[in-house]
Amino acid sequence: MAAKTRRYSARDVTVLVIGLGVAIVVNVGLIWGPTLASVGLSATGWNGIGPIEWVGARNYHDLAAEYPPFWSAVRNNLLWLAFLGLVATPFGLFCAVLLDRRLRLSRVYQSALYMPVVLSLAVVGFIAQLVYSHDYGVLNAVTGLGVDWLGDSSINIWVVMVAAGWRHVGYVMIIYLAGLKAVDPALKEAAAIDGAGERQTFFRVVFPTLRPVNVIVLVITVIEALRAFDIVYAINKGRNGLELLSVLVTENIVGEASRIGFGSAIAVILLVISLGFIVTYLSQLFKEER
Amino acid sequence: MDRRPPISRRNLLLGAAAFGVPAALAGCGSSDTPSGGTSSGGLGTVTIGSNASDEIPKKSLETQVKAFTQGTIKINTVDHNTFQENINRYLRGTPDDVFTWFAGYRMQFFAQQGLATDISDVWREIGGDYTQAFKDQSTGTDGKQYFVPSTYYPWAVFYRKSLWEEKGYEPPATLDEFTALARRMKADGIVPIAFADKDGWPAMGTFDILNMRTNGYDFHISLMGGKESWTDPRVKQVFDTWRGLMEYHQPAALGRTWQEAGQSLAQKKTGMYVLGMFVAQQFPEADRGDLDFFTFPEINPAYGTDSIDAPIDGYMISAKAKNVDGAKALLKLLAQASSQNIATELDPGTLAASSKADTSDYSALQKRGAELVSKATHIAQFLDRDTRPDFASTVMIPSLQSFVSEPAEIDSLLVSIEKQKANIFR
Numbered sequence: 001m002a003a004k005t006r007r008y009s010a011r012d013v014t015v016l017v018i019g020l021g022v023a024i025v026v027n028v029g030l031i032w033g034p035t036l037a038s039v040g041l042s043a044t045g046w047n048g049i050g051p052i053e054w055v056g057a058r059n060y061h062d063l064a065a066e067y068p069p070f071w072s073a074v075r076n077n078l079l080w081l082a083f084l085g086l087v088a089t090p091f092g093l094f095c096a097v098l099l100d101r102r103l104r105l106s107r108v109y110q111s112a113l114y115m116p117v118v119l120s121l122a123v124v125g126f127i128a129q130l131v132y133s134h135d136y137g138v139l140n141a142v143t144g145l146g147v148d149w150l151g152d153s154s155i156n157i158w159v160v161m162v163a164a165g166w167r168h169v170g171y172v173m174i175i176y177l178a179g180l181k182a183v184d185p186a187l188k189e190a191a192a193i194d195g196a197g198e199r200q201t202f203f204r205v206v207f208p209t210l211r212p213v214n215v216i217v218l219v220i221t222v223i224e225a226l227r228a229f230d231i232v233y234a235i236n237k238g239r240n241g242l243e244l245l246s247v248l249v250t251e252n253i254v255g256e257a258s259r260i261g262f263g264s265a266i267a268v269i270l271l272v273i274s275l276g277f278i279v280t281y282l283s284q285l286f287k288e289e290r
Numbered sequence: 291m292d293r294r295p296p297i298s299r300r301n302l303l304l305g306a307a308a309f310g311v312p313a314a315l316a317g318c319g320s321s322d323t324p325s326g327g328t329s330s331g332g333l334g335t336v337t338i339g340s341n342a343s344d345e346i347p348k349k350s351l352e353t354q355v356k357a358f359t360q361g362t363i364k365i366n367t368v369d370h371n372t373f374q375e376n377i378n379r380y381l382r383g384t385p386d387d388v389f390t391w392f393a394g395y396r397m398q399f400f401a402q403q404g405l406a407t408d409i410s411d412v413w414r415e416i417g418g419d420y421t422q423a424f425k426d427q428s429t430g431t432d433g434k435q436y437f438v439p440s441t442y443y444p445w446a447v448f449y450r451k452s453l454w455e456e457k458g459y460e461p462p463a464t465l466d467e468f469t470a471l472a473r474r475m476k477a478d479g480i481v482p483i484a485f486a487d488k489d490g491w492p493a494m495g496t497f498d499i500l501n502m503r504t505n506g507y508d509f510h511i512s513l514m515g516g517k518e519s520w521t522d523p524r525v526k527q528v529f530d531t532w533r534g535l536m537e538y539h540q541p542a543a544l545g546r547t548w549q550e551a552g553q554s555l556a557q558k559k560t561g562m563y564v565l566g567m568f569v570a571q572q573f574p575e576a577d578r579g580d581l582d583f584f585t586f587p588e589i590n591p592a593y594g595t596d597s598i599d600a601p602i603d604g605y606m607i608s609a610k611a612k613n614v615d616g617a618k619a620l621l622k623l624l625a626q627a628s629s630q631n632i633a634t635e636l637d638p639g640t641l642a643a644s645s646k647a648d649t650s651d652y653s654a655l656q657k658r659g660a661e662l663v664s665k666a667t668h669i670a671q672f673l674d675r676d677t678r679p680d681f682a683s684t685v686m687i688p689s690l691q692s693f694v695s696e697p698a699e700i701d702s703l704l705v706s707i708e709k710q711k712a713n714i715f716r
Binding site: 065132 | 543
């Protein structure tokens, strides 16, 4: 093996340096640089103007022990992930399976379910306000209830997740639908001939062949859950029960507040949570390749 | 004409290259160079960074600067909230010469960071047009002036005269009378106090006035400055009083915007509303004459009704201003009563800061507002302008919202505010 490494010509080396070099510069400059800067800043107290003061782990202590929105944000992010993963995604799969059976008007259902996907989540946030508003919302008007859907911090996260799920279902459905169309009908036929029921055919034969699609959907679901921001920001700036880590980062860093060190600490927490999922996913992926 | 040689496409392009392009470039450049006003004053172009993104304030500023003859004005308007949120980066980057901002602590904070230009010399000329209260609000912690007040608006308790006459309600003078009135309204099937805090800041107005009535202006400002403890019994007293009034507040406040609450007042569904004079915007033109107010009633006789919130808007010069002379000349113009009268005429929710302003054209509401402010010994700027911006936005907004949703949990809330305050004011 060692002898073979000498085979690179000068030209090869140049190409390698340029090819790899550009990628490394971009990678370091746009990904690793900012990431490490965030980690570094999270150990400082800085208002964006004055001198940068080193404070060690103080920001982490402050946010975990004395910043009430932090824990509700962590809880809401995890709830968001659980809701999209356990409710919205399976429901999207369910819709896709139903639509794949060529029902009458399936095109209409398909369009209706897919429609919300073309809306940005911020727009979904505005629509949610028209539905849930206490004083003029459709929901209270139709049902005659007087519930403060968006203002009551014990229920608002749930109704907002339903609104976010409304969009997510369509997204997941269309991906699964494409996957289902690609499943070889011969497989289903064979299963039927072997005497498998509908349920068995789906779980034992069709679902396993959807594996690549499942991976994509899983990744999309995790990304959607962690980057959720616009919908709660549109509704009430992500306060009062709708806190999310992404909102707290923005609130502390971007706003007039300029608690850059403190906001970076929250960003690092979000990074750690994301890394947990990314590492699990990648290690699964590499394990298979071997 | 018929002797003119035909112009080929190629020649046309060459011609364009020879004359057209420089001309076009000159054309681009000329929008930045003096074009409108005469440059006889020789002060060149003054740029203004403006947060007046709403139609009326925008028009108001444009009209005011038309009178500037010593140079040309270029206004860069940015969305109001965006401007506010980016102020740090804006002032450190390449700010305009003059920028719109707020008086009090909010101004001092940036002056202290060295991001504003000292305009004490401008104040030596315009000082006579302002009362001491306005001068104090324009003065930095170093005793120099950094701000020129333009307009302001008071906070009070607003109501509809017609509804009150019909039901026979009278403006209360004390907290007991206020509570009794609220009880009566409730019995009459009206929600006594309109309330909304979805945006997080309107509840600050209620807190401010309760604190100033209970503990006085000096304690309030000192509390805002981070010098008092939030677990102090005096602060607890404020929240206790507020909790006692909570049953008369419009429920579900955290899901409602101030605009919706303002409309409920206009529709006579609610009896009164603690808000700034801008609540008038939610009233149809025809009903504005029916809108009246009284100052929040006395709680502690030691302080009576001597303080109110009346946030002042105005102008500052950035530390990095390129045209300081032009900017100072512009501030002198904006400080003039005639400029401020343009604003008060266009926007009935504001009052002119200059004492020389002509109040004869004021609407009835504006006249009452000016009278209210002139009677106040102390003028506060509103919670988010009287304290550090990070404390107001990341601590007070969530804390007041949590109080509104669970008014009984006062002690734990105050402990939490105090801990977070200590983290920010260190």
